[in-house]
Structure formats: structure tokens, C-alpha cells
Amino acid sequence: MSASIEQAEAPHNAYDTILVLDFGSQFTHLITRRLRELNIYSEMLPCTTKLSEISWTPKGIILSGGPFSVYDNDAPHVDPAFIELGVPILGICYGLQEIAWNLSKDNVVAGTKREYGQADLTPQLNGSHADRLYEGLSENGSMRVWMSHGDKLSQLPTGFCTIATTQNSPYASIAHETKPIFGIQFHPEVTHTPRGTELLKNFAVGICSVKQNWTMTDFLEKEVLRIRKLVGNGQVIGAVSGGVDSTVAAKLMKLAIGDRFHAVLVDNGVMRLDECQQVKEALGEHIGINLTVVDASQIFLSKLKGVLDPEQKRKIIGNTFIDIFEEEAIKIEKAAENTPNAGKVEWFLQGTLYPDVIESISFKGPSATIKTHHNVGGLPKRMMDGQGLKLIEPFRELFKDEVRALGRELGVNEELVMRHPFPGPGIAIRILGEVTPERVEIARKADHIFISMIKEAGLYNEISQAYAGIDTNKAVGVMGDKRYEGYLCLLRAVQTKDFMSAEAYKFDMDFLMNVSTRIVNEVEGVSCVFYNTTSKPPATIELS
Numbered sequence: 001m002s003a004s005i006e007q008a009e010a011p012h013n014a015y016d017t018i019l020v021l022d023f024g025s026q027f028t029h030l031i032t033r034r035l036r037e038l039n040i041y042s043e044m045l046p047c048t049t050k051l052s053e054i055s056w057t058p059k060g061i062i063l064s065g066g067p068f069s070v071y072d073n074d075a076p077h078v079d080p081a082f083i084e085l086g087v088p089i090l091g092i093c094y095g096l097q098e099i100a101w102n103l104s105k106d107n108v109v110a111g112t113k114r115e116y117g118q119a120d121l122t123p124q125l126n127g128s129h130a131d132r133l134y135e136g137l138s139e140n141g142s143m144r145v146w147m148s149h150g151d152k153l154s155q156l157p158t159g160f161c162t163i164a165t166t167q168n169s170p171y172a173s174i175a176h177e178t179k180p181i182f183g184i185q186f187h188p189e190v191t192h193t194p195r196g197t198e199l200l201k202n203f204a205v206g207i208c209s210v211k212q213n214w215t216m217t218d219f220l221e222k223e224v225l226r227i228r229k230l231v232g233n234g235q236v237i238g239a240v241s242g243g244v245d246s247t248v249a250a251k252l253m254k255l256a257i258g259d260r261f262h263a264v265l266v267d268n269g270v271m272r273l274d275e276c277q278q279v280k281e282a283l284g285e286h287i288g289i290n291l292t293v294v295d296a297s298q299i300f301l302s303k304l305k306g307v308l309d310p311e312q313k314r315k316i317i318g319n320t321f322i323d324i325f326e327e328e329a330i331k332i333e334k335a336a337e338n339t340p341n342a343g344k345v346e347w348f349l350q351g352t353l354y355p356d357v358i359e360s361i362s363f364k365g366p367s368a369t370i371k372t373h374h375n376v377g378g379l380p381k382r383m384m385d386g387q388g389l390k391l392i393e394p395f396r397e398l399f400k401d402e403v404r405a406l407g408r409e410l411g412v413n414e415e416l417v418m419r420h421p422f423p424g425p426g427i428a429i430r431i432l433g434e435v436t437p438e439r440v441e442i443a444r445k446a447d448h449i450f451i452s453m454i455k456e457a458g459l460y461n462e463i464s465q466a467y468a469g470i471d472t473n474k475a476v477g478v479m480g481d482k483r484y485e486g487y488l489c490l491l492r493a494v495q496t497k498d499f500m501s502a503e504a505y506k507f508d509m510d511f512l513m514n515v516s517t518r519i520v521n522e523v524e525g526v527s528c529v530f531y532n533t534t535s536k537p538p539a540t541i542e543l544s
């Protein structure tokens with residue numbers, strides 16, 4: 001029963017949906033984001049998806065850009081059934097070329113040089129149905145757009161007309177003469193195309209007639225009902241960490257099923273300074289969530305002893321966490337036996353977000369090859385098999401900013417809503433080399449100073465994530481005329497919308513120098529402080 005409820009009430013069945021088929025462009029997820037910002041529900045699926053594999057009908061389909069050439073032997077191609085479905089189609093860059101190539105292999109050729117950067121596009125309105133794509137968008141007859149392509153159309157596909165040109169692209173935008181099939185060579189999803197979001201709106205609302213009803217107020221109402229039906233009389237357990245995702249998820253469960261939701265906070269010994277106490281107060285006392293706190297710090301730290309490999313650390317922390325969590329689940333079920341809440345603990349709440357899902361289903365292969373993030377199917381099979389727990393993932397379709405909006409909708413206070421994310425393996429992945437209690441203490445204290453100073457300077461909400469970590473090596477310093485050896489403290493602060501790419505935050509140098517002074521003076525064991533200015537990519541946000 002549960003699976004069918006889950007399916008019947010999945011957002012793509014409850015909302016008009018634009019399907020984005022991903023051909024591997026680094027911008028594809030931005031198409032979905034832009035549509036969501038317009039209160040239009042959109043989902044991304046790999047370009048290899050067959051129409052027969054989905055049980056719902058999109059109101060419109062967007063074929064994304066991609067790094068391939070459509071004429072290459074191993075290039076990915078859209079299932080023709082999507083094109084034959086009859087719903088409006090918009091091909092972006094590779095997507096445009098895919099539409100043209102499907103009609104004739106001669107339609108796409110390699111350009112003599114790549115066209116990269118901004119261009120002025122001239123829409124050619126001709127009174128046909130295709131005018132709707134550029135309606136209200138050009139200023140003095142032209143529109144700024146951003147291009148990034150090597151291949152181009154060599155000729156107009158049969159049955160199509162040109163609807164916009166640039167100096168270098170005579171077929172910068174095409175449309176079928178009668179069917180709602182459009183192609184554009186530029187990228188409307190990036191901010192360098194200033195009116196790109198409006199173009200996506202023209203496609204989705206003007207051409208596909210989708211309703212703009214994807215709001216967190218509406219989602220909340222539907223999600224509470226869905227959770228109630230799904231869970232029935234059962235009970236749900238979920239881990240909380242004090243981060244925004246688990247806090248908002250816990251509040252949502254509390255609203256949906258009250259005390260049949262049990263939150264468990266596991267102190268893994270690698271949390272931030274006073275974090276456990278703060279989470280306990282915020283969730284238990286202020287939000288009134290049924291909370292069990294388990295101090296397992298010694299167990300974790302002893303298992304991490306001597307482990308240097310970051311992936312190994314992640315696995316140890318993930319597996320130990322599950323062992324402890326399973327024990328708690330059994331205790332909770334036993335304790336509930338003789339209460340009005342009696343019912344099997346059948347469900348496990350996980351705060352998986354949409355970017356995790358996107359990365360794990362990407363046809364380029366899961367990002368787990370870079371780092372093992374242990375959301376999305378990362379739980380041991382034994383926990384999910386047979387009599388084990390079933391996953392409930394209310395945010396599986398949400399981006400982080402949507403979770404924050406939902407948190408506000410649920411009345412979670414602004415400080416918690418805006419809290420920086422904190423990884424499951426905690427500061428263990430911010431300590432290069434061995435995680436010892438002494439090194440955890442050093443990283444914790446330095447991190448506390450850095451974050452407090454960021455807050456005092458009023459910068460916390462401008463920064464998406466910040467922390468202090470430590471290096472394996474020690475550097476020589478001098479204090480009170482004496483030689484002194486201490487670890488290198490590594491500061492990181494980034495700005496990002498989706499944590500998939502990020503820029504280092506540009507601090508004022510005086511601020512950084514004040515942070516260094518305080519850390520070296522107040523944290524025994526640190527001799528100097530470095531600020532990491534690398535963006536992601538090529539670096540990642542965490543150190544390991």
C-alpha cells in the first residue's frame with residue numbers, strides 16, 4: 001500500500017511538471033531551479049530514461065545541453081517516444097542539435113571555432129505560434145544571451161523556421177512551423193542570460209500552460225497528508241544533527257504524526273563545540289520533539305584511532321552510526337509497547353535532498369566516486385531488507401532553499417533555518433590525518449572562534465558554509481621567545497546556492513588577520529592559520 005501512496009502522491013503527479021532530460025551539462029540542474037523559482041514544479045531525469053520507465057506525463061519537456069557531439073558514436077540520444085508524445089519540447093544547445101540531428105544527420109556539424117560568452121540575439125517575430133517563446137523579452141529588438149557551443153546547425157531542419165539569430169549563429173533559435181517544438185543554441189538557465197528565466201516562463205506557462213502552484217505552503221499541506229497516509233499507525237525514527245535539513249524534517253514529522261516520530265541525536269565525538277547541548281535545547285525544549293540523545297563519542301573515537309584515509313573515516317562513522325541507531329530503534333519500539341503509541345517502528349526518516357538524488361542518478365555516474373556521501377541508499381542493506389526499516393524522504397524533491405522556505409513555513413526560527421549545513425562525519429573530514437581527541441579539541445576550538453567572529457561581523461547569512469580544520473603537519477612558531485610547534489589551521493568559507501559548485505568568500509584582510517590572531521592566541525596546538533581561496537571545482541567544500 002505504501003509504495004502506491006508514495007507513487008500516487010509524488011509531486012510529479014500532484015503538480016503540472018516540466019521534465020528536464022539531462023544530457024550532462026554542468027548547468028542542467030539550474031534549469032530545474034529556475035523553474036522552481038517561478039513556482040513551477042520541474043524534475044530532472046537522465047537523458048537515457050525511456051518514456052515507458054515513467055508512470056506520469058510531463059506537461060513539457062526540456063532537453064538540456066551536454067558535453068557530447070550528437071554525431072559521435074557514443075553520444076546519448078533521447079528516446080523518440082518523448083518527442084512523439086506531443087507535449088511541447090524545448091531543446092537547449094545540445095538539445096537543439098539533438099532535435100535537428102534526429103530529423104537528418106546532415107543538420108549538425110562541428111563549428112570552425114567554439115562560440116563562448118555573451119551574444120546579442122535578435123528574435124524574429126513573424127506572427128506564428130513560435131512568437132510566444134520571446135514574448136516581451138527583447139529590448140530594442142535584441143536580447144543578451146550566453147552561448148557555449150562548438151557544434152552548430154548547418155541548415156534548417158525540414159518543417160522548421162528560424163525564430164532568432166545572432167551575428168555568429170543564423171540558427172540561434174528555431175521552431176517547428178506548426179508543432180510546439182523549439183530549439184535554442186544559448187543557455188537561458190545561467191544568470192549571464194539576464195532574461196533567461198523569463199524565456200523559461202514563456203515556455204512553461206505560455207506554451208505548456210503549466211500552473212505556477214509549486215509553493216512551500218501548498219507542498220506542506222500535501223506532504224503532511226501524504227506522510228499520515230503512508231505511515232498509518234506506524235512509528236518513525238530519524239536522526240537529527242541540528243542542521244537545517246534534519247531539524248525541518250523533524251518538525252514536519254512532529255506536525256504530521258506527533259509523538260509517533262522519535263528523533264535520535266547521536267553524539268559521535270566529532271560534532272562542533274557544545275553542539276549536542278544546543279541541539280538538545282533547540283529540538284527537545286523549544287520545538288517539543290520526542291528526542292533521545294545517545295552519547296557514543298568514545299565508541300566513535302576509539303574506532304577512528306589510527307585511521308588516516310578519509311573514505312575509511314566516513315565508512316567507520318556511517319557504519320557505527322547505523323549500529324547505534326538500530327539499537328535505539330529496538331529500545332524505542334520496546335518502550336512504546338505499552339503506550340497509546342504502540343506500533344511498529346517501520347520507517348526511517350532521511351533528509352535526502354534533490355541535489356543528492358540528481359547526483360546519484362546522473363547518467364555521468366554518481367558523485368560517490370568523488371566522496372561517499374551517505375544519504376541516498378547509503379544505509380546498509382540489512383537495515384532496509386525484509387523486516388528492516390523503510391525509508392521516508394520528504395525532501396527528496398527539494399532544493400536546500402526550498403527546505404529553508406519550508407522551515408519558515410513551519411515556524412522554525414531563523415537562526416536554525418539559516419544554519420550552515422554540517423556533514424554527517426562531522427569535523428572528522430576537516431581534520432586531515434588521524435582523528436584523535438586532542439586534534440578534535442583543537443579543530444573544535446578554532447572552528448568556534450572562526451564562526452563566532454563571522455557571526456559577530458554579521459557575515460554568517462552571506463556565507464553558505466564555513467569551518468576551521470587542521471592539517472596533518474605542524475609548523476614552527478615562536479611564543480614568549482620560545483620555539484613552539486603547532487598544527488596548521490585551515491579556514492574555509494564558501495558561497496554557493498546548491499553546494500555543487502562554490503566560490504571562496506572574499507573576506508576583508510583585517511578580518512582574517514584578527515581571526516588568525518585569536519586562534520593562535522587562544523587555541524593551544526595551532527601555530528599558524530591559512531585561508532583556503534580555492535573554488536569548487538576544482539577543490540571541494542570539505543577538506544577530505
Ligand code: XMP
Nearest residue numbers: 372373374421422423424425499540541542
Ligand atoms: P563537498 O566537500 O563534496 O561537500 O564539496 C558538498 C556538501 O556536502 C557536505 N558533505 C557531506 N555531508 N556526509 C554528509 O552528510 C558526507 O560524507 C559529506 N561530505 C561532504 C559538505 O559539508 C557540503 O555541504
